[in-house]
Amino acid sequence: MLDVPLRITVLGSATPFARPGNACSGYLVEGGGARVWVDAGSGTLAELQRYVSLGDVDAVWISHLHADHSADLLTAHYALLYAGLGLPLPVPLFGPAGIADRLAGFLTNGPERSPVEKAFAVEELYDGHVVRVGGLTLTSRAVEHGLPAFALRVEDEEGRSLVYSGDCEPCPSLVELARDCDLFVCEADGAVAGHHSAAQAGRSAAEAGAGRLVVTHVGSAATPEEAVALAAAEYPGAVAHAGPGLRFEVTRRSRTPGRTTTSPASSR
Numbered sequence: 720m721l722d723v724p725l726r727i728t729v730l731g732s733a734t735p736f737a738r739p740g741n742a743c744s745g746y747l748v749e750g751g752g753a754r755v756w757v758d759a760g761s762g763t764l765a766e767l768q769r770y771v772s773l774g775d776v777d778a779v780w781i782s783h784l785h786a787d788h789s790a791d792l793l794t795a796h797y798a799l800l801y802a803g804l805g806l807p808l809p810v811p812l813f814g815p816a817g818i819a820d821r822l823a824g825f826l827t828n829g830p831e832r833s834p835v836e837k838a839f840a841v842e843e844l845y846d847g848h849v850v851r852v853g854g855l856t857l858t859s860r861a862v863e864h865g866l867p868a869f870a871l872r873v874e875d876e877e878g879r880s881l882v883y884s885g886d887c888e889p890c891p892s893l894v895e896l897a898r899d900c901d902l903f904v905c906e907a908d909g910a911v912a913g914h915h916s917a918a919q920a921g922r923s924a925a926e927a928g929a930g931r932l933v934v935t936h937v938g939s940a941a942t943p944e945e946a947v948a949l950a951a952a953e954y955p956g957a958v959a960h961a962g963p964g965l966r967f968e969v970t971r972r973s974r975t976p977g978r979t980t981t982s983p984a985s986s987r
Contacts, residue, residue, distance in 0.1 A: 725750035725855075725879040725969040727757075727904065730766040732935045732961045734908050735787050737762040741963045743787040744936055746883065746904070750969075751854020751875045753777045757883060759791040764798070766963070773798055774806040778852045779839070780859075781814035782885030783868035784821055789814070792839075793825055799838040812839035813850065813857070815867040844869050846892070860896040862887035865913045872896050879969045882929070886936065888912060889919050894927045902969045903929035904961060907946050909938035917946035921953030929954075930971065935961035 726749050731742025743760025747770055754771055756763075756779045767773070773795065781789050792812075799808060812818070819841045826833035835841070842850070846861035848869075854876045859869040864887045874880045882897040884905040897903050903924050910916035915923065917934055924932040932954055937946045943960040951958045959967070 722752070723749050725873065725875045725877075725881065726966055727881055727883075727902070727969070728770055728966045729935070729961045729963055730763040731760060731963055732937070733760075733762075733787075733963075734936045734938055735785075742766050743790070744782075744886075745788075745791070747771065748855070748873055748881070750873075750879070751852075753853025753855050755780055755852055755855065755857070755873070757871065758782055758788045758885070759795065760787045761790045764791040764794050769964075774804060776810060778811040778813065778850075778857075780857060780871060781812070781818060782871065782883070783815055783864055783866060784818060785866075785886070788886065789818075792822055796822065796826060796833075796835065796838045800834070809836060809838055809840040811852070812841050813844055813848070813859070814841070815869065816843045816845075817867075818843065858896065860892045862893050863890040863913065864888070870896050872900065875969075879971070881967075881969050882927075884915065884920075884923075886914060888914055889923050894923055897923070897927035897929055899928050899930075901930040901971055902933065902967060903927065903931065904933045904935055904967075906936035907934040907938070907941070907950065908936050909940045914938070917941055917949035918953050920946075921950035921958070924950070924956070925954045929956065931956055931967075932958045933961050933967060934958065 728747040730745035733741040742762025745763025746757040848859040880900040881902040905920040907917040908914040
């Protein structure tokens with residue numbers, strides 16, 4: 720069984736499309752003997768395999784169905800069913816209502832619906848959804864993004880916690896979910912409807928009393944360095960940017976990000 724403290728590795732944080740060296744939104748959350756692939760944007764399946772094999776993933780959690788957060792579920796479906804990997808199936812998949820039919824709509828190429836459920840055991844999210852994956856508790860809250868969308872809180876058995884905003888504009892449900900969390904990963908795509916700006920990410924973190932803030936999914940209006948500075952002007956704690964390949968270990972009020980040197984994991 721995996722024996723590591725709660726941590727999150729950035730598979731990609733680009734918006735709205737993958738860039739050289741930076742996939743779209745995706746994260747590997749590890750702890751409590753479990754590994755969870757959080758958001759599966761374009762390019763993240765390849766990056767995931769730098770750290771774990773696809774068969775090591777215990778569950779997949781998807782914040783919303785925009786392609787830059789979910790498109791690699793399509794290639795993961797083919798890998799799970801047709802690549803001869805011999806993996807235990809189906810893999811638990813937590814996502815917004817309609818996720819299975821959305822996948823089937825892309826994957827079906829004939830008169831019979833593609834067998835999405837053979838690859839994924841789909842469980843639809845709702846506001847307040849809670850599930851245990853190994854020693855981790857995953858709590859989802861509905862947030863404001865213009866379509867069904869969720870933020871995620873992950874807690875381990877030692878009480879460490881991280882919160883991921885998904886994509887959303889500032890809203891009370893996100894602040895409530897992030898209340899007193901140890902690490903808050905908040906998107907900063909820009910000051911437009913359905914998104915946080917970097918400054919708003921700082922305000923949400925301050926309002927929630929989060930222990931540390933990581934801005935991610937930074938839009939073209941600011942460089943990562945500018946986004947960190949804008950967030951820091953609104954938030955009294957430490958702020959970092961979710962650069963691809965960075966790993967953040969979750970500890971109480973004392974966290975230092977470091978680039979992982981883990982070599983690519985082979986598929987099995």
